[in-house]
Amino acid sequence: MSxxxxxFFKQVDALSEPFIDRLRKAVAIPSISAEDERRPDVFKMGDxxxxxxxxxxxxxxxxxxxxxxxxxxxxLPPVIVARYGHDKxxxxxxxxxxxxxxPAQKEDGWATEPxxxxxxxxxxxxxxxxxxxxxxxxxxLNVIEAHRKANIDFPVNLLMCFEGMEEYGxxxxxxxxxxxxxxxxxxxxxxxxSDNYWLGTEKPCLTYGIRGCNYYSVCISGPGQDLHSGVFxxxxxxxxxxLVRVLGSLVDTHGAIEIPGLMxxxxxxxxxxxxxxxxxxxxxNNLYESLGSTTAVFDNEQQTLMARQAxxxxxxxxxxxxxxxxxxxxxxxAKTVIPAKVIGKFxxxxxxxxxPDDVDELVFKFVKEEFAKLGxxxxxxxxxxxxxxxxxxxxxxWNYNAxxxxxxxxxxxxxxxxxxxxxxxxxxxxxx
Amino acid sequence: MSxxxxxFFKQVDALSEPFIDRLRKAVAIPSISAEDERRPDVFKMGDxxxxxxxxxxxxxxxxxxxxxxxxxxxxLPPVIVARYGHDKxxxxxxxxxxxxxxPAQKEDGWATEPxxxxxxxxxxxxxxxxxxxxxxxxxxLNVIEAHRKANIDFPVNLLMCFEGMEEYGxxxxxxxxxxxxxxxxxxxxxxxxSDNYWLGTEKPCLTYGIRGCNYYSVCISGPGQDLHSGVFxxxxxxxxxxLVRVLGSLVDTHGAIEIPGLMxxxxxxxxxxxxxxxxxxxxxNNLYESLGSTTAVFDNEQQTLMARQAxxxxxxxxxxxxxxxxxxxxxxxAKTVIPAKVIGKFxxxxxxxxxPDDVDELVFKFVKEEFAKLGxxxxxxxxxxxxxxxxxxxxxxWNYNAxxxxxxxxxxxxxxxxxxxxxxxxxxxxxx
Numbered sequence: 001m002s003x004x005x006x007x008f009f010k011q012v013d014a015l016s017e018p019f020i021d022r023l024r025k026a027v028a029i030p031s032i033s034a035e036d037e038r039r040p041d042v043f044k045m046g047d048x049x050x051x052x053x054x055x056x057x058x059x060x061x062x063x064x065x066x067x068x069x070x071x072x073x074x075x076l077p078p079v080i081v082a083r084y085g086h087d088k089x090x091x092x093x094x095x096x097x098x099x100x101x102x103p104a105q106k107e108d109g110w111a112t113e114p115x116x117x118x119x120x121x122x123x124x125x126x127x128x129x130x131x132x133x134x135x136x137x138x139x140x141l142n143v144i145e146a147h148r149k150a151n152i153d154f155p156v157n158l159l160m161c162f163e164g165m166e167e168y169g170x171x172x173x174x175x176x177x178x179x180x181x182x183x184x185x186x187x188x189x190x191x192x193x194s195d196n197y198w199l200g201t202e203k204p205c206l207t208y209g210i211r212g213c214n215y216y217s218v219c220i221s222g223p224g225q226d227l228h229s230g231v232f233x234x235x236x237x238x239x240x241x242x243l244v245r246v247l248g249s250l251v252d253t254h255g256a257i258e259i260p261g262l263m264x265x266x267x268x269x270x271x272x273x274x275x276x277x278x279x280x281x282x283x284x285n286n287l288y289e290s291l292g293s294t295t296a297v298f299d300n301e302q303q304t305l306m307a308r309q310a311x312x313x314x315x316x317x318x319x320x321x322x323x324x325x326x327x328x329x330x331x332x333x334a335k336t337v338i339p340a341k342v343i344g345k346f347x348x349x350x351x352x353x354x355x356p357d358d359v360d361e362l363v364f365k366f367v368k369e370e371f372a373k374l375g376x377x378x379x380x381x382x383x384x385x386x387x388x389x390x391x392x393x394x395x396x397x398w399n400y401n402a403x404x405x406x407x408x409x410x411x412x413x414x415x416x417x418x419x420x421x422x423x424x425x426x427x428x429x430x431x432x
Numbered sequence: 433m434s435x436x437x438x439x440f441f442k443q444v445d446a447l448s449e450p451f452i453d454r455l456r457k458a459v460a461i462p463s464i465s466a467e468d469e470r471r472p473d474v475f476k477m478g479d480x481x482x483x484x485x486x487x488x489x490x491x492x493x494x495x496x497x498x499x500x501x502x503x504x505x506x507x508l509p510p511v512i513v514a515r516y517g518h519d520k521x522x523x524x525x526x527x528x529x530x531x532x533x534x535p536a537q538k539e540d541g542w543a544t545e546p547x548x549x550x551x552x553x554x555x556x557x558x559x560x561x562x563x564x565x566x567x568x569x570x571x572x573l574n575v576i577e578a579h580r581k582a583n584i585d586f587p588v589n590l591l592m593c594f595e596g597m598e599e600y601g602x603x604x605x606x607x608x609x610x611x612x613x614x615x616x617x618x619x620x621x622x623x624x625x626s627d628n629y630w631l632g633t634e635k636p637c638l639t640y641g642i643r644g645c646n647y648y649s650v651c652i653s654g655p656g657q658d659l660h661s662g663v664f665x666x667x668x669x670x671x672x673x674x675l676v677r678v679l680g681s682l683v684d685t686h687g688a689i690e691i692p693g694l695m696x697x698x699x700x701x702x703x704x705x706x707x708x709x710x711x712x713x714x715x716x717n718n719l720y721e722s723l724g725s726t727t728a729v730f731d732n733e734q735q736t737l738m739a740r741q742a743x744x745x746x747x748x749x750x751x752x753x754x755x756x757x758x759x760x761x762x763x764x765x766a767k768t769v770i771p772a773k774v775i776g777k778f779x780x781x782x783x784x785x786x787x788p789d790d791v792d793e794l795v796f797k798f799v800k801e802e803f804a805k806l807g808x809x810x811x812x813x814x815x816x817x818x819x820x821x822x823x824x825x826x827x828x829x830w831n832y833n834a835x836x837x838x839x840x841x842x843x844x845x846x847x848x849x850x851x852x853x854x855x856x857x858x859x860x861x862x863x864x
Contacts, residue, residue, distance in 0.1 A: 197663075211662060215766045224724015230643060231853040233781050234687050234751030235719060237727045241683055241754055248680035251673055253806040255666050287667060292656015292772075295669045295809040319666030321770050322673055324761030329777060331758065334647045334817045336779055338753050340724075345761060347768055349665050374685040377727040385766045421663040 065172035077164030098166030136194035209392035209419035315419035497604035509596030529569035530598030568626035641824035641851035747851035
C-alpha cells in the first residue's frame with residue numbers, strides 16, 4: 001500500500017466515531033418519502049445532508065423540483081447536488097444516492113427502534129436507512145473528510161446527486177438528470193451508484209447490467225354492461241373466459257415464454273460470460289431464502305450448476321409475469337357477476353439484445369393470434385403500457401476495475417460481478 | 433264471466449284512482465335498503481304498508497329481525513306479515529313481496545323524478561318501485577279491497593310476507609321463514625311470488641324453476657411473500673401463471689363446460705318440455721337488448737330455433753362463469769409484483785338433476801388433475817365457497833293453472849311458462 005493510502009486509512013479509523021455519529025443523526029430523521037406527514041422530515045434530512053456537505057468543503061446546491069404530481073399539496077424534496085474538486089487534469093466521477101427511506105415501525109418486526117442507530121456486540125449497525133441509502137451517501141462525505149484530514153489530494157473530481165424521492169418512484173428525477181446531463185453533470189467520465197444488492201451477506205457486488213421491462217395490457221370486452229351470471233351465464237360469450245385462455249398461452253409453469261421468436265432476440269451466451277459466473281458466491285439456499293419457499297423453477301440436484309442457472313435467469317434471460325386482472329371481481333368473498341370488460345396485465349423483463357419495438361411486435365401478433373383461435377365474438381385490444389430498456393455495461397471498463405480493486409482491498413475478497421433482474425428505480429443515464 | 437267476477441272487475445275499475453293514489457304514496461317514500469341514511473324511510477314504508485293492510489281488514493304483525501349483520505349500527509326493517517281470512521274450508525295461499533327499493537337518482541338517466549309517480553299519455557306509470565316491488569305488493573291490498581267493496585267472499589285465505597331488505601340480500605329472511613314455516617305459515621297450500629321478469633314487454637310470465645349455484649375458490653400459492661418480477665421473474669414458479677391455466681381449462685368461449693361427466697348429471701330433455709318452448713315470445717333481439725351487445729353464444733341464422741336454444745340455455749342447462757381473481761393486481765395502472773398467493777373464483781349454475789355434492793366431486797377432481805398436468809411446485813387448494821340448489825316446480829300444478837287462467841283473463845294472452853337462470857334473492861321454501 002502506498003504511503004498516502006496508508007495515511008488515508010489511518011484517518012478513516014481515527015474518524016470512525018464521528019462517522020458513526022453522523023450516520024446516527026441521519027438515521028434519527030424519519031425521512032419517509034411515501035408518507036405525506038413525514039415530508040417535513042425529508043426536507044429536514046436534505047438540509048442536514050447539505051450542511052454536512054458544506055462542512056467537508058463541497059459546493060452544494062439545492063435543486064427544487066416543484067409540486068408532487070397527483071399530490072399537489074406536497075412539495076417535492078430537493079435534489080442535493082454537490083461538487084468537490086474542479087481540476088481539469090483529473091477524471092470526473094458522478095455519484096448517486098438517496099436520502100429518503102422506506103416506512104418502518106417497531107411493530108413491523110424490528111428487533112430495535114428503526115429510527116435509532118443500534119450497534120450489536122459484533123459491531124453491526126441497525127437502523128432504517130443505515131444501508132439503504134444513508135450509509136452509502138454519507139460514505140462519500142467520509143471519504144472526502146478522511147482525505148482532507150490526512151492531507152492527501154483527492155484523486156478525482158466528484159459530482160454528487162442525492163435525491164429524496166427514491167422510495168416513491170424517484171418523482172421528477174428523470175427530467176432533472178436529462179436536463180442537467182450536459183450542464184451540471186457535463187464532463188462526467190464515469191458514474192457510480194451505491195444503492196444495490198449483494199447476492200449473499202459475505203461478498204460485495206458490482207452491478208454491470210439490469211433487465212428492461214415492457215408492460216402490456218390485454219383488454220377483452222363484450223357485453224354492454226356487467227351481467228348476472230344466473231340469468232345470462234350460458235347465453236353470452238364471457239370476456240373473462242377468453243382472457244384467462246389468452247393469458248394462459250403466454251408462459252408455462254417453468255417460465256418458458258411461448259411467444260414464437262422472442263427468445264431469438266436474446267444475445268447468445270458467450271464463453272467469456274460463462275466464465276464470469278464461475279466465481280460467484282450463490283447457492284440455491286440464497287434463492288430459497290429470498291423466495292420464502294422452494295418453488296424455484298430449477299431443481300437442486302446439481303447445486304452449483306443450477307445456482308448459476310438460477311442467477312443467469314434472474315438477469316440474462318427474459319421472463320414473463322402475469323400481474324393481475326382489472327375489471328373482474330378481486331375482493332374476498334363471492335360475487336356472481338359476469339364482468340363485461342376485463343384487462344389482463346403482464347410484463348416481459350427484457351435483456352440484450354432485445355429491441356423493445358421488436359418485442360412489442362411479437363407480443364401483439366401472438367396475443368391476436370391466440371385470441372383469433374378462440375373464435376370469440378368479443379373484442380380484443382392489446383397495448384404497451386410502458387417500456388424501459390435494459391442496460392448493460394462492460395465490466396472490464398476502468399471504472400469497474402477500480403471499483404473491484406477498492407472492494408477487494410477493503411473486504412479481502414474479489415467482489416461478484418452481477419447484473420440485476422430489474423430495479424425499482426429508474427436508471428440514471430448521465431453520459432459518461 | 434260469472435256475476436261475482438263481473439262485479440269484482442267493476443269495483444277494480446271504480447277504485448282505480450285510489451289504487452293509483454296508494455301507489456303514488458308508496459313510490460314517494462325512498463325506502464332504499466342499501467343506503468344507511470335511508471333506513472328510516474324503509475321503516476316508514478313498512479309502517480305505511482302495515483297501516484294500509486289494517487285499513488283493508490287484514491291482521492297485521494311487524495316482525496323485527498334485530499341488528500343488520502356487519503352493520504350493527506342499523507336495525508333491520510321488520511318483515512310485515514298479515515293474514516286475511518281464516519276459513520278452514522278454503523285453501524291457504526302464502527304470498528311474498530318486498531317494500532324496499534334500489535337506489536335511484538334523476539342523474540342516473542331517469543326521464544322523470546324517480547320518487548314521484550309519473551303517468552305518461554298512454555297511461556303507463558313510472559316511479560322507483562312501481563313494478564319492483566311496491567306495485568305487486570299493493571296489488572294484494574287492491575284485490576282484497578275490491579272484493580270487500582263488491583261484497584264478494586274472498587276465495588282463499590291469504591298469508592302475506594313482505595320484507596324490507598330484498599335489494600340488500602334479504603338479510604335475516606331465510607332464518608325468519610325457516611323458523612315460521614310450521615308456525616305463521618303453517619297450512620300453506622301454495623305460494624305466490626310476484627317479483628320476477630317477463631321475457632319481453634308484451635306477455636306475462638309464470639316462473640316454475642330456477643338454477644342453483646355452486647361457487648368455487650381455487651387458491652394457488654408458492655413464494656413466501658409477493659416478489660419483484662424484475663428480480664425474481666424467471667427463477668420462481670409463479671402462482672398466477674398456474675392459475676390462469678387452470679381457470680382456462682374449465683370452459684370454452686362458446687360456454688361448453690370442459691369438466692368430464694358434468695353434463696351427464698343434467699336431466700335429459702323430454703318431448704313434453706320441448707313443447708313448452710314453442711309458444712314462448714322471445715327473439716334474439718330480446719337477448720341482444722339485455723346483453724347490450726351481440727356477443728351471444730348463438731348465431732342468428734334460424735331465429736326461432738336459436739332463440740329457443742338461447743332461452744333453454746338460460747334456464748335448463750348449467751353454465752360456468754369465471755368471476756375474478758383475489759390477491760393479484762386489480763387496479764388501473766401498472767404494477768410489476770409477482771403475487772405469492774392468488775385465488776380464482778368461478779361458479780357453476782346448476783339444473784335438475786345435478787346433485788350439488790356430485791358437482792363438487794367432479795370439479796375438485798378435474799381442477800386437481802389440470803393442476804397436476806402443469807408439474808408445478810406451487811400448492812393448490814380448491815374448495816366450495818357456497819352452494820344453493822336449483823328449484824323446479826310442476827307447471828301443471830293447480831296453482832299454475834289458476835295463475836295462468838287469471839293472467840289470460842286480464843291480459844288476453846296465455847302467459848309464458850318460464851324458468852329463470854338464477855335469482856338475486858334466495859328462494860322462499862315454505863312447504864306447500
